[in-house]
Amino acid sequence: MVIHINYSRKFFHQLLMLYRPFEKRLNTELAKHELHRAQWTIIYYLENINPATLVELSNYQGVEKPTITRTVSQLEERGIVEKVPGKDKREKRMQLTEAGKQFYQEVRKTVDAYEEEILMGISEEELKTAIRMMDDIRKSIIQSGDGEVGTNKN
Template sequence: MYRPFENRLNTELSKHQLYRAQWSILYYIVNFGAPTLVELSQYLGVEKPTVTRTITKLEDLGYVEQMPGKDKREKRMQLTSLGKQVYVNVRVAVNEFEQEILKGVTEKEQLEVIRIMETIRNNLTK
């Protein structure tokens, strides 16, 4: 199920010059605030160099920018005004995609799947 989902999501996101990893970073920034690269790597479950490459691409697109953190070594990421606009547009497309793939699945069933997946993730990260 993962591969077909990933492929279809990337097809939708590519219309906006994005891929899932990039979208996940935009999503994180909007929903959880300005992260460090370490926070993003922990959230995504990937190595910091992978996040660095993805952030560099998002900076090249003009969607994110660095801002100073608590000290000189810490850099936090935030969306640019263009990044905020792109997020809103892509969010609409992602919402439509989610509605399409969840057709016929009740809200109760969705909540149960979320609960089960959280339990599995917690078991994997123990």
């Protein structure tokens, strides 16, 4: 199926125009908890998906491992995350501490209120469609090799 180029351009333009104001306002909301988006994304992942290695977190966020290491260290210093043993002695996995789980719930209320506010008037069906579509586009980017982080293709 070929998508008319004008709709494709408009779609991606709108995506870019949405991202920056969303992230700016999200960071304003997260600042109430002395957080920024990259930290929140790690906390979210650890609470909702799995304890993870730094490599898994860097792949999830699409950033290099040193960036994740710094961000995780900040969360560790605050007592939000902790290292736990992995499958073998060399593997270290990160997970939320008990205080981190409580902190997640506090921040979740702030983020939920923000998300509810900006999605007012959009139906659940429209959201499901948008979620599916964004996931399909993300998978297409990754399959084309453009979405991989920290890999050397040469």
